[in-house]
Amino acid sequence: MTRILLKSRLDDCLASWQSAGFSVLAPVQRHEMSTFGEVQKASDISLDLVLTERTIKDHFFPQTEPLIRYKIGRQQIDSVTMTPPERKRVFFGVRPCDASGLAIDDPLFGWDYKDDYWFRRRENSVIITIACTQADDFCMCTSVKLSPDSTKGADVMLRPLANGSGWQVETISERGKALLDTVSSLIQEESSETAPPPEVAEKFDVGKVMEWLADKKNFESQFWKDIALRCVGCGSCTFLCPTCHCFDIQDEGDTYQGIRRKNWDSCSFALFTMHTSGHNPRNTQSTRWRQRIMHKFNYYQGKFGVNSCSGCGRCTRQCPVDMGITETLQAITNLPR
């Protein structure tokens, strides 16, 4: 006997959470784009997507975030710190790769300085992951040692039933338990079979890749120049990545007042590393692409003991020139040793 949530009870479930003061965000199609958006009822939710085009990262680390409102007077500067909204949120129907992305980024945002904007949102959010039952050509979670039913980053895990009527419910964290307690009357005990997770073939050998990247003599390898030749230098792979977290601080306003903002930035852009002198230490696209791969599979690992990739495959899926992490890591795997 396991605990089951039936799809027919989802509307009641959402209503319970909403009346308990939660906003519910779930996969939706809005203006020809799939993303996580606030929903009122079960029929608003697109549950059949392999993955939304946008990641849930957007709701923890938004593309632009006001930090301080300031006013410059004759003798003094007045400033007001702007804090993120306190509202409680439930993220329903998160894919394991996106949930893992949050867990991968936690140590980064809490490392030398605890980023309140990230953690306040993290602490006020409950992640309900739904295990995958389908994958597409770009999914690669198994290649980075995760899986289509990984519970990493989840507070509650739902496993779709084979008959499609609902989900098997698994409590992962205390926060998840507290949320499920509010809907305990909607969850029933039953023995039903769960749908098998999809086969996601391993596309590269991440161990071999990390070994090659760690070898300092490969830093200047011709490989980087060849693989990045067609990269056009846009930021779509970084901005659609569930773990990319780089940002820039910008003051927006006039001479006397303005708002200091934290805006997404991307290592794909030449401006990212441009010095005031005009010198740019990463002055070609190949050095920028190398940075992205090194950061994810070498530097981040060295600092936090985990790779900064959860295998969602959006970098390849959405790339205008069909590049991405998979191709590069496959090529590194297959390099003559």
Next chain:
Amino acid sequence: MGIQEQYRNEAASLLSSGEVKLVIGFGAGSTADRRRPLFACTAAEAEQFVLDSACIANLSAYLVTEGLLTDGKKVAVYLKPDGLRSINILIAEAQLKPEQVVILGYAIENGEVKPLTGRSIGDFTDLGDRIRATTPPPAVVQEAERIDAMSSDERFAFWKEQFSKCIKCYACRQVCPMCYCRRCIVDVNQPQWISTSSHTLGNFEWNLVRAFHLAGRCAACGACDRACPVNIPLRLINYRMGKEVRDAFDYCAGENSGQKPVLASYSQDDSETFIL
């Protein structure tokens, strides 16, 4: 011999004779229906070129890569008519020398790939007729007409929703052959003219600046629209701006390389008493 093999052989002989230093074409992609840009510097690498109806990208954007043509050597490139149009615009804007580009031209008609005769941009004399005879996809025209029929408030609301999706990844700019500025206005940060924030105002600023900058210069290849990861219908903007320029000046960008850029030239007979 099919066109794929014919062009492969041609690319290989251009490379082995030393006539060109590089051929830019298409290779197999990460899935069966994808093609990706492929750069060949040797005859052996040219063996991997693919040419079929899935080869829709406009590869001319790579020709304006910084430093590519500064050595005076030639580069060959696979181009459809929209790519030829781009080449003409780049020549008109003094960004390319015609003699540096060898063209492997093709057109996709009813799902079939047909060769276009000519190797130098000047050979494609019927390009203007071809462009004027090409009708934009009916879905684009219909959608553009629907938006034109809206009240200005409705239209503003429509674009506000669309632009609110923008994440400022600049994929539209990066794949565009006409976005060759070494320093784009959004990257000029002393002072920061255009906000880098992707809030509503910042997104309007970026998308409108790009729309205005492309007026009378767009080759209608659709690269920006396909590249946009958040599906903003950029085709509608470009179609509308192109129509405006055509109606006002009877001008189709890229018909031939002898054109003067419509918004960057003047004549003594112009009715205006000023130059903006």
